[in-house]
Amino acid sequence: MKNERKNKQDLMMDRRRFLRLAGAAAAGGTAAAVAPSWARGAGKREPFAHGSGRSGRGFWRRISREFLLDPRTTYMNIGTTGSMPRHVIANYDRYNKLVARDPWDMGGEWGPWPYMSELVARIAPQMGADNHEIILTRNTTDGMCSVLEGLNLQPGDEVLYTHHEHVAGTSPLHVLQQRFGVILTKVEIPVLDATEQGYVDAFANAVSPATRLIMFSHITYKTGARLPAKRICQEVAIPNGIPTLIDGAHAIGMIDLDFHELDCDFYAGSGHKWQCGPGATGILYVRDNLARLRDFWSDRPDVFWPINSSLAEYPFFGLQLQLQYVGNDNYPAKRALADACDMWDEIGRDRIESYVLSLSAYCKELIRDTFGSSAVIYSPDAPELSSGLTAFNPFDDRGDAALLKEFRDRLREEYGFIVRTTDFHVTLDGPEEHAVRISTHLFHDERDVEGVVAAMYSLFTDMMS
Ligand SMILES: Cc1ncc(COP(=O)(O)O)c(C=O)c1O
Numbered sequence: 244m245k246n247e248r249k250n251k252q253d254l255m256m257d258r259r260r261f262l263r264l265a266g267a268a269a270a271g272g273t274a275a276a277v278a279p280s281w282a283r284g285a286g287k288r289e290p291f292a293h294g295s296g297r298s299g300r301g302f303w304r305r306i307s308r309e310f311l312l313d314p315r316t317t318y319m320n321i322g323t324t325g326s327m328p329r330h331v332i333a334n335y336d337r338y339n340k341l342v343a344r345d346p347w348d349m350g351g352e353w354g355p356w357p358y359m360s361e362l363v364a365r366i367a368p369q370m371g372a373d374n375h376e377i378i379l380t381r382n383t384t385d386g387m388c389s390v391l392e393g394l395n396l397q398p399g400d401e402v403l404y405t406h407h408e409h410v411a412g413t414s415p416l417h418v419l420q421q422r423f424g425v426i427l428t429k430v431e432i433p434v435l436d437a438t439e440q441g442y443v444d445a446f447a448n449a450v451s452p453a454t455r456l457i458m459f460s461h462i463t464y465k466t467g468a469r470l471p472a473k474r475i476c477q478e479v480a481i482p483n484g485i486p487t488l489i490d491g492a493h494a495i496g497m498i499d500l501d502f503h504e505l506d507c508d509f510y511a512g513s514g515h516k517w518q519c520g521p522g523a524t525g526i527l528y529v530r531d532n533l534a535r536l537r538d539f540w541s542d543r544p545d546v547f548w549p550i551n552s553s554l555a556e557y558p559f560f561g562l563q564l565q566l567q568y569v570g571n572d573n574y575p576a577k578r579a580l581a582d583a584c585d586m587w588d589e590i591g592r593d594r595i596e597s598y599v600l601s602l603s604a605y606c607k608e609l610i611r612d613t614f615g616s617s618a619v620i621y622s623p624d625a626p627e628l629s630s631g632l633t634a635f636n637p638f639d640d641r642g643d644a645a646l647l648k649e650f651r652d653r654l655r656e657e658y659g660f661i662v663r664t665t666d667f668h669v670t671l672d673g674p675e676e677h678a679v680r681i682s683t684h685l686f687h688d689e690r691d692v693e694g695v696v697a698a699m700y701s702l703f704t705d706m707m708s
Contacts, residue, residue, distance in 0.1 A: 467632025
């Protein structure tokens with residue numbers, strides 16, 4: 244073996260380094276220094292019970308106790324789906340009982356609309372949006388499909404998208420290609436040598452007179468790279484008058500978002516992943532600037548049709564209501580999502596982002612120290628390009644999918660750590676490679692990171708012997 248297993252002293256050193264990182268993160272934002280109201284025992288709307296406490300290890304430990312995750316395992320696949328906090332589940336249950344008792348209770352005299360607008364008014368300010376720009380959807384896929392099928396794309400129009408997109412975006416794009424003759428141009432983004440400028444240049448170099456839409460993941464699910472969304476919008480899309488659609492499946496609930504500041508047109512995300520809301524909940528942002536799009540698309544009368552809607556033919560309702568009303572809804576789930584969002588707001592979204600990034604930075608550092616240079620870490624190190632996802636492959640043959648799947652499955656069965664694998668091409672023409680993807684979130688701590696790295700190393704040495 245190239246590497247010696249870490250001894251206890253090394254791990255303690257690593258933990259001290261982690262605590263420095265986490266301490267710096269906690270001190271980072273001004274809001275982070277203030278204890279949230281619920282932690283001082285003063286709950287807001289639908290509060291979850293909590294004792295007093297300040298930021299630091301004890302604080303995050305108390306947060307972790309709000310989750311019902313099976314203590315026999317360590318769940319590190321939030322990238323696929325999250326886990327609801329206790330009070331969100333309790334509230335969800337209560338809302339369901341309310342509806343079962345009186346199915347009309349969710350709406351009152353005017354149906355569900357005043358109710359839904361109250362939920363939107365709770366969520367929108369947390370993400371830098373106006374209330375009428377937020378739609379509560381089923382998930383990211385739902386939001387992506389509503390936008391892609393709603394835009395008036397015609398034969399010969401070009402859509403730019405990256406070579407690391409999820410099927411939630413590429414699948415509706417292929418429908419547009421086959422049904423309407425839309426041209427799809429796959430942009431190669433930098434992977435192992437990622438820089439902000441590299442991402443911006445990749446899009447800038449691909450723009451053509453036919454480009455009508457730029458679509459990309461804010462955080463790619465393949466490697467966890469965070470793209471410089473604001474720069475891509477402001478330096479490439481806006482100067483060329485091109486609308487932007489961002490797949491934010493992994494950003495909502497993980498990073499502190501401000502949609503207006505991002506300057507994108509459409510942003511689709513999940514409520515059930517990093518935001519830890521109920522299953523089948525999502526958030527879609529549609530910027531109130533269709534006038535700008537109309538200028539750019541002056542060659543066609545309609546820019547956007549809310550196809551996925553019961554009110555598609557009634558524009559006087561406004562786009563928010565048109566997109567929101569897709570028949571009867573799961574109102575208890577949407578209300579429980581708003582409760583999960585409130586919890587994040589009370590903790591501080593900037594504080595959650597700092598904590599999540601400090602855990603993934605520690606994870607990368609430990610992997611590098613433990614496995615040495617033979618393991619490839621696909622996730623960028625630069626904090627501005629980082630996320631709570633860490634993707635790496637410890638094996639020499641990074642094209643061996645079966646080997647990595649065995650690694651993933653044994654990691655769960657023998658060590659209790661639940662992660663997933665991803666497949667991708669580093670360069671467009673390169674071979675397919677595979678990575679183990681580890682999600683670290685607000686209910687984890689440095690011991691979980693040390694545990695998963697130690698378990699992976701033990702399993703790796705076993706598989707190599
Ligand atoms: C980048 C990305 N986009 C979209 C999705 C689909 O998310 P949802 O299940 O919320 O539709 C995923 C799911 O893993 C994803 O990773």
